[in-house]
Amino acid sequence: MSQAYSISTRRRFGLSRVCGVWGVPRATVYRHRAVANCEEAANTGRQPKRRGPQGACSDAELLSHIEVVIAASPFSGEGYRKVWARLRDMSVRTAARRVRRVMKENNLLAPQRPVQRDAHPHDGTIVTEKVDEVWGTDMTQTITTREGRAYVFVAVDHCSGEFIGTHASSSASRWEALEPVRQGVTLHFGGVGPNVAKGLTLRHDHGSNYMSEDFQNEVKCFGMTPSPAFVRQPEGNGVAERAIRTLKEQLLWVRHFETVDELRAALAAFAAEYNASWLRQRHGYKTPNQIRAEQKALEAEAATVIKMAA
Numbered sequence: 001m002s003q004a005y006s007i008s009t010r011r012r013f014g015l016s017r018v019c020g021v022w023g024v025p026r027a028t029v030y031r032h033r034a035v036a037n038c039e040e041a042a043n044t045g046r047q048p049k050r051r052g053p054q055g056a057c058s059d060a061e062l063l064s065h066i067e068v069v070i071a072a073s074p075f076s077g078e079g080y081r082k083v084w085a086r087l088r089d090m091s092v093r094t095a096a097r098r099v100r101r102v103m104k105e106n107n108l109l110a111p112q113r114p115v116q117r118d119a120h121p122h123d124g125t126i127v128t129e130k131v132d133e134v135w136g137t138d139m140t141q142t143i144t145t146r147e148g149r150a151y152v153f154v155a156v157d158h159c160s161g162e163f164i165g166t167h168a169s170s171s172a173s174r175w176e177a178l179e180p181v182r183q184g185v186t187l188h189f190g191g192v193g194p195n196v197a198k199g200l201t202l203r204h205d206h207g208s209n210y211m212s213e214d215f216q217n218e219v220k221c222f223g224m225t226p227s228p229a230f231v232r233q234p235e236g237n238g239v240a241e242r243a244i245r246t247l248k249e250q251l252l253w254v255r256h257f258e259t260v261d262e263l264r265a266a267l268a269a270f271a272a273e274y275n276a277s278w279l280r281q282r283h284g285y286k287t288p289n290q291i292r293a294e295q296k297a298l299e300a301e302a303a304t305v306i307k308m309a310a
Helices: 015-022 026-044 059-072 080-089 096-105 174-189 213-221 234-252 260-277 288-309
Strands: 134-144 148-157 163-169 201-204 225-228
Touching (some): 015 026, 059 080, 134 174, 134 234, 148 234, 148 260, 163 260, 201 234, 213 225, 234 260, 260 288
Parallel strands (some): 134 201
Antiparallel strands (some): 148 163
16 A cells, blocks of 8 residues: 555655655554465465475475474473474574474364463462572372272472482372482482581471471481472462473372382482483473483583692
């Protein structure tokens, strides 16, 4: 319209002036023009496509790469961002939005079901910038085919999301709840003992096993500071809660276990696979093991510099 001539004056007046005189928003003109172009494309059999260069490979080739990544991943339901990150590791360079579009066109996107929630007063954060500053622990339940109900305990680092420890038992006692914490202390602090984990904070909920005197005394003996989440506000222990959801989606809801011992072994194997392969977007799509290794290397380097300076 901006290039059209007036029949009476033989002059151009421009789209902005014409719409102003008519009292019609320009967006309305563009919207009707887009509908007309789509109808024309449908009538001529030509499908509208995104403008610009195609990229390093065609959509068909990119789809084959995406299918390879999805088939090779040890996890199910990974979103397009993690697929894009794994493609980058395979030297397939493309935009994340293009990966999303190709996956959407081929029904490969992970299903998302947003839930309407009430407003929560949590305006802070519970994640940390360094590992071994705050650990979170929590419990869930599952069913074994031979031995019935089983209780699953986990401990998770609030920085890297690493599974510090896992445990399964037919009992939900305070001693069973301590097991993943003991595993983490043994692995990352050299063994259980008084004040070996001094300065570490342990986040948990108000479950009776976690609030028991024996559990609290054991945690304090390790040098940890107990940090119970607020009552009826599970967001305070959100890191452990989210880790348990991932555990359910990737293991507990997709496999059957006959005994608690079989479940316990599967939990340990999953934790090792998760720590080595799961990608953390907040840390630039690095795995929990990579995050810990890089931070510990920096700490060792800083300690060496301080020692040499002294």
